[in-house]
Amino acid sequence: MRRTATGLIVLMAALFLWSGRFLEAHPAWGYLHAFAEAAMVGGLADWFAVTALFRRPLGLPIPHTAIIPENKDRIADTMAGFLRENFLTPAVVGRRMGSMNLAHAVGSYLADPGAMKDSRIRSGAGELAVEVLESLDPERLGTQVRSGIKAQLGKLEVAPLLGGMLDAMIADGRHKPLIDKIIRWAGLVLEDNETMVRDMVHKRANAVLRFTGLDERLANSVLDGLYKLLAEVLVDPEHPLRSKVEEGLHELARGLREDPEMRDRVERMKNELLDNPAIGEWWQGVWERLRANLISSIRNSNGPGGGYLGETLGELGAALRDDARLQRQVNRFARRTAVGVATRYGDQIVRLVSETVRRWDAQTITDRVEGAVGRDLQFIRINGTMVGGLVGVTIHTLEAIF
Numbered sequence: 001m002r003r004t005a006t007g008l009i010v011l012m013a014a015l016f017l018w019s020g021r022f023l024e025a026h027p028a029w030g031y032l033h034a035f036a037e038a039a040m041v042g043g044l045a046d047w048f049a050v051t052a053l054f055r056r057p058l059g060l061p062i063p064h065t066a067i068i069p070e071n072k073d074r075i076a077d078t079m080a081g082f083l084r085e086n087f088l089t090p091a092v093v094g095r096r097m098g099s100m101n102l103a104h105a106v107g108s109y110l111a112d113p114g115a116m117k118d119s120r121i122r123s124g125a126g127e128l129a130v131e132v133l134e135s136l137d138p139e140r141l142g143t144q145v146r147s148g149i150k151a152q153l154g155k156l157e158v159a160p161l162l163g164g165m166l167d168a169m170i171a172d173g174r175h176k177p178l179i180d181k182i183i184r185w186a187g188l189v190l191e192d193n194e195t196m197v198r199d200m201v202h203k204r205a206n207a208v209l210r211f212t213g214l215d216e217r218l219a220n221s222v223l224d225g226l227y228k229l230l231a232e233v234l235v236d237p238e239h240p241l242r243s244k245v246e247e248g249l250h251e252l253a254r255g256l257r258e259d260p261e262m263r264d265r266v267e268r269m270k271n272e273l274l275d276n277p278a279i280g281e282w283w284q285g286v287w288e289r290l291r292a293n294l295i296s297s298i299r300n301s302n303g304p305g306g307g308y309l310g311e312t313l314g315e316l317g318a319a320l321r322d323d324a325r326l327q328r329q330v331n332r333f334a335r336r337t338a339v340g341v342a343t344r345y346g347d348q349i350v351r352l353v354s355e356t357v358r359r360w361d362a363q364t365i366t367d368r369v370e371g372a373v374g375r376d377l378q379f380i381r382i383n384g385t386m387v388g389g390l391v392g393v394t395i396h397t398l399e400a401i402f
Contacts, residue, residue, distance in 0.1 A: 001378035008385050009043035012036045027400070034396035035389040042388015046381045054366045068369055069362035076357035080350040088346035090339045097338050103320045103330035110317025158270055159263040163256030170249055176237075179245055183234045190226055197223060 016036035022029040051057045052065040068075065086092065169175050190197070233239045255262040273279060319326055357365065370377065 001375045005043070005047070005378045005381035005385070008382060009040060009047065012040040012043060012385060012389070016040055030400075031393055031396055034392040036392075038392020038395070039385045039389030042391070043381060043385030045388070046384030049384075050377050050380055054370050066362075069366055072360065072362065072365045073358055075365075076354045079357060080354035083353060084346060084350040088342045088349060090343050093342040094335060094339045097331075097335040101327060101331060102334050103327040107317045107320025107322075107327075111314055111321050112317070154271070154274065157263070157267065159256045159266040162266070163253045163258075166249060166253040166256065170246065170253070175246070175249060179242065180234060183230055187227065187230045187234075190223070190230070194223060 013036075016033060019029050019033040019036060023033060048057050052062070053067050054069070056062060056065045166175075229241070233241045236242075256266065320330065360368070
């Protein structure tokens with residue numbers, strides 16, 4: 001566009017020189033000559049005006065030229081002040097955020113199947129998650145989490161909590177499947193240890209029983225009786241042994257809530273467990289395996305992690321798009337956050353803008369402002385050339401008439 005505008009001035013200069021040779025041939029040449037003359041003058045004047053904004057025309061030290069480079073510090077301060085007064089005040093930020101439904105807009109985008117198919121979104125979210133996971137110091141994080149868990153559990157008296165949970169479980173009947181599983185487990189344990197039970201009976205039998213072989217029959221009777229008892233308890237919901245177990249659970253729950261001695265025992269067990277180094281090593285291993293699996297799963301775009309991440313973002317988007325209550329909460333949080341940022345960091349942001357522009361050299365700020373305005377600067381020159389030519393024709397016409 002710069003070459004086009006300059007070429008247009010050169011064209012007008014050539015047309016001015018060429019038409020001047022035929023002024024006596026016909027009056028029409030006078031109009032063309034006047035147009036070319038005025039267009040050339042208008043184009044040169046606008047070239048000077050545009051150039052004077054950014055640099056000195058032809059390198060000459062003409063006053064009030066190179067306006068932007070010479071005043072870059074004042075421009076920086078003015079720009080920063082304008083930004084502070086019109087954009088970064090809490091009232092402006094709050095009003096602007098109040099008129100936006102940011103949550104709905106984000107939710108609509110994330111819930112769009114086309115957006116979720118965009119690998120850039122998944123890869124961007126995945127890379128962010130991976131970078132966060134990799135940036136965490138495993139040993140430090142494990143130590144911090146372990147210390148935090150230990151401190152919080154140390155403050156928490158777990159016995160009453162366990163008692164309440166046990167009461168609630170019994171009241172809802174959720175202990176019955178647990179009793180069934182314990183009975184089945186006891187049956188399997190007994191089956192795996194039949195030999196040990198027989199040996200115990202043989203060792204405790206007297207010589208007469210062993211001599212007559214009644215110890216073997218006694219061992220079989222014991223095993224059969226135990227299997228029968230377990231089967232009866234398993235199939236009979238009203239079996240007395242079940243009632244005894246439930247009474248024991250009720251008593252345990254009451255003791256956990258009300259018995260100081262039992263509560264002290266539970267607290268000692270809890271503290272011993274928390275102080276055990278094996279617990280810390282166990283947590284460290286769990287965290288490391290979890291972190292490694294998460295990183296591997298997310299990086300494998302075709303694996304479950306990539307699909308799960310996309311599904312999670314889609315579900316989050318649908319919730320933000322459709323849940324008005326959630327939208328209000330998210331929008332309120334975003335508005336308060338933006339207002340808080342403007343209040344606490346507005347001056348720092350403005351100072352950053354001002355200091356950044358001040359650090360630019362004259363050529364940098366010239367190139368950036370000129371590049372931002374772009375083609376319109378050259379259209380000023382082109383328009384100046386054409387408007388100047390029309391003014392020249394008008395003046396020549398008036399001169400010919402009057």
